[in-house]
Amino acid sequence: MSSLLFCEQNRRTFIIQPDRPTVYKHKQQTKMRMKLISRILQNTRKPHGFWGRMMLRGMNCGHARVAEWGMSMLEWMPQWDALDIGCGGGANISRMLKLCSRGRVCGVDLSPESVAFARKKNRHALGRRCAIEQGSADLLPYADASFDIVTAFETIYFWPDLNGAFRQIDRVLKDGGLFMVCNEASNPNNTFWTNRIEGMTVHSAEEIGHVLTNTGFDDISINYGRGEEICIIARKPHARTQAEKSRRQGATAGYTSAK
Secondary structure (H helix, E strand, O other): OOOOOEEEOOOEEEEEOOOHHHHHHHHHHHHHHHHHHHHHHHHOOOOOOOOOOOHHHHHHHHOOOHHHHHOOOOOOOOOOOEEOOOOOOHHHHHHHHHHHHOOOEEEEOEEEEEEHHHHHHHHOOOOOOEEEEOOOOEOOOOOOOOOOEEEOOOHHHOOOHHHHHHHHHHHHHEEEEEEEEEEOOOOOOOOOOOOOOOOOOOOOOHHHHHHHHOOOOOEEEEEEEOOOOEEEEEEOOOHHHHHHHHHHHHHOOOEEEEE
């Protein structure tokens, strides 16, 4: 809106200049709103307190479509043991408990608020087929070869060391196990969110594919959805396959892209 307001009175036009206190008050209110929005958005990285719980509720609903799209890329086995890293509000754990109906589903998140929220959402399965712990992607609190599949939905933006985290995932996966990354943002040149959320980095599909290759994963497929959506699935080689691959001097695992 222009700072000058025009009105018609007695066939003459008057220019009304808003008084300075009104302009100052408006600027202060705008500044306060922007600070509040920024404070709320930081909860996408590590939810905390009231706004963190509100964000977790929003994530469970807002990320549902892309999560279901990503999960549809696989033929899930009922006996699989699964791990969801950055489990947030626990909605994907609930989905995997249905998909892996005879397996165990675990979740891990850096935020205590997220852990409490996800435990509450999945309380019916806790202590039986489900466990949710606090922890980070680069130091997973699980034994070697524990899972058939590891998932990461809308979370690797906040992993400072992709190589280290992917090595941990390789460690906890069984031979032949799968790792799925599903993101709504994949264009590093689009800074809309990274300019607003501290510690957020958007990785391209190609960058993620190369890090997976360097970590030792193979059978890497990149699937594209709406806009910038990507779903990347990689496999941990069987020990024998990995040994043979290591003997091939200069050999590297490739990946395929499907649009």
